Amino acid sequence: GAVVSQHPSWVICKSGTSVKIECRSLDFQATTMFWYRQFPKQSLMLMATSNEGSKATYEQGVEKDKFLINHASLTLSTLTVTSAHPEDSSFYICSAVSGGAYNEQFFGPGTRLTVL
Amino acid sequence: AQRVTQPEKLLSVFKGAPVELKCNYSYSGSPELFWYVQYSRQRLQLLLRHISRESIKGFTADLNKGETSFHLKKPFAQEEDSAMYYCALSGQEGGSQGNLIFGKGTKLSVKP
Numbered sequence: 402g403a404v405v406s407q408h409p410s411w412v413i414c415k416s417g418t419s420v421k422i423e424c425r426s427l428d429f430q431a432t433t434m435f436w437y438r439q440f441p442k443q444s445l446m447l448m449a450t451s452n453e454g455s456k457a458t459y460e461q462g463v464e465k466d467k468f469l470i471n472h473a474s475l476t477l478s479t480l481t482v483t484s485a486h487p488e489d490s491s492f493y494i495c496s497a498v499s500g501g502a503y504n505e506q507f508f509g510p511g512t513r514l515t516v517l
Numbered sequence: 518a519q520r521v522t523q524p525e526k527l528l529s530v531f532k533g534a535p536v537e538l539k540c541n542y543s544y545s546g547s548p549e550l551f552w553y554v555q556y557s558r559q560r561l562q563l564l565l566r567h568i569s570r571e572s573i574k575g576f577t578a579d580l581n582k583g584e585t586s587f588h589l590k591k592p593f594a595q596e597e598d599s600a601m602y603y604c605a606l607s608g609q610e611g612g613s614q615g616n617l618i619f620g621k622g623t624k625l626s627v628k629p
Contacts, residue, residue, distance in 0.1 A: 405560075435616070444603065444621040445561075494561070506617065508561040 403429045405497045407509035414485055415517055422480045422512045424495030430475035431497035435506065436468075439492040451478045485516040519544050521606050523620035530594050531628050538589040538623045540578075540604030550580055550587040551617070553603040561603070564589075574598070594627045601625075 404427040414420050424434055432453050437445040449470050450458040457470035467489075469481040478497075482489050492513050496506040520543040530536050542548060552564040565573045567580040567587060578589045587604060604620040 444619045445617075447616055447618070450616060496561075505563060510560045 403427075403497070403499050403505075403507040405431075405495065405507045405509040407493075407495055407512050409512060410510060411513040411515075413515045413517065416486050417484055419481055419483045420485055420514060422482070422493055422495075422514075424478045424480070424497070424509055426476045426497040426507070429497070429499050431478075431499070432475060433498040434472060434478040435496045435498075436470060436478075436480050437494040437496070439494060439511070441492075445494060448480075482514065485514070487516045490514055490516045519606060519608060519618050521604050521618050521620035523602075523604055523623050525623045526621070527624045527626065529626040529628065532596055533593050536591050536594040536598070536625065536627075538602050538604075538625065540587045540589065540620060542585050542587065542604075542606050544585075544606060544608065546608060549607040550578070551605045551607065552576070552578055552587075552589050553605055553619075555601040555603070555622075557600070564602070594625075596627045596629055599625055599627045 406425045406427055408423045412420055434451040436448045438448050439445045447460050448463045451470045451472040453472045453475050459465045467483055472478040492511050494509060494511040496508045499505050522541045524539055550567040553561050554564045555561045565571055565578060576589055576591045578587050580587050601622050601624050603622045605617045607617050
């Protein structure tokens with residue numbers, strides 16, 4: 402089946418630094434990838450839709466200058482949390498659409514970000 | 518507004534008992550509904566979608582437009598069914614998974 406990887410799986414950084422998270426579709430090309438955020442014991446909240454070769458579409462309330470998304474190729478999307486603060490600590494999950502009959506979303510394992 | 522409601526945070530049943538995880542939705546158009554499952558220490562994965570009317574791992578879910586519900590059912594729960602279950606809605610047609618709106622999830626615990 403289709404596999405989506407994320408790197409790193411966890412990261413700890415100091416407040417004010419920037420952190421980049423990679424999302425890769427390993428065995429298929431994904432024209433669309435999604436970035437979600439999940440707080441402890443809460444559901445996934447869609448942050449943005451990443452389309453290859455174009456600007457990401459952000460959900461209401463998500464700061465695009467804070468969460469930079471780049472989808473430079475059909476297998477890679479990156480999320481950069483700029484000037485991270487403790488409130489940005491969360492679990493970030495990406496998914497990629499396979500483009501099959503149902504355009505099924507395949508999810509990455511997630512990245513745990515802790516900002517000190 | 519689009520919304521998915523899973524009223525139960527935790528559902529605990531004994532092995533062999535029937536299980537029903539509730540999901541209600543709010544959507545003005547014709548929605549596509551999905552159930553996702555997340556086993557311990559594993560990634561989120563699709564369990565089933567309403568458009569395909571399939572039974573996966575003994576689970577079924579019927580879309581009831583009158584009650585705006587998409588409850589997940591299994592007649593005889595197994596211990597390996599213990600996981601977090603998320604109901605999700607997509608506003609795109611044709612079963613495609615565009616922007617997904619997730620419910621808050623229900624943790625199913627199946628006791629031996």
